[in-house]
Amino acid sequence: MFEPRGAYTFDYALHEGSGTRMQFHFADEMRMPVAIQTWELEPGGHEGMHAHHRDDMTxxxxxxxxxxxxxxxxxQEQHELKxxxxxxxxxxxxxxxxxxxDGTLRVLVVWGEEGHKDFSAFGSLAAAREARARND
Structure with missing residues (x-):
């Protein structure tokens, strides 16, 4: 399957924030239990302060x-991102x-229910852990 950039975008207001240009990638085709989206926010745009803790899905x-x-x-932490x-x-x-x-902010957002998946059989996880250990 292929989905080109911008092919299925729509405007959406998130959590009482400003309008966001969004693409919900493979919305009905993907079988992983996550949502993968790209968002575009104009200068000064924001998502809106919120938390996810509903009884049926955290x-x-x-x-x-x-x-x-x-x-x-x-x-309570503030982060500056590039x-x-x-x-x-x-x-x-x-x-x-x-x-x-001053320009459009493009962000990849992946969200889903919290849980655990064991990726220890993959060499890339071991390499990631070694990289983290070197930098901690």
Whole structure:
């Protein structure tokens, strides 16, 4: 399956934030238990402060800045982000993403129910753990 950039975009307001241009990748075709989206926020645009802790589904969210600069509050911590930076918003923790740049902010967002998956059989996980150990 192939999905080109911008092919299925729509405007959507998230959590009482500003309007967001969004693409929900493979919305009905993907079998992984996550949602994968790209978001575009104009200068000054923001997601809106929120947390995911509904009784029926607690969600974690992963954000990866593709283009632009952003500020993101997760809990009591404030983070300044640029292209290549990523951040995780754990389930139940308030968070808000805001475009702080002069151009469009493009972000890859992956979200799904919290849980655990054992990836220990993959060599890339072992290499990632070694890289983290060297930098801690």
């Amino acid at each position: 969600l974690e969210e992963f954000y990866l800045v593709l283009e632009g600069t952003a500020s993101m509050r997760v809990g 292209a290549g930076d990523s951040i995780l918003a754990p389930a139940g923790v308030e968070h808000d993403l805001r475009n702080t740049g």
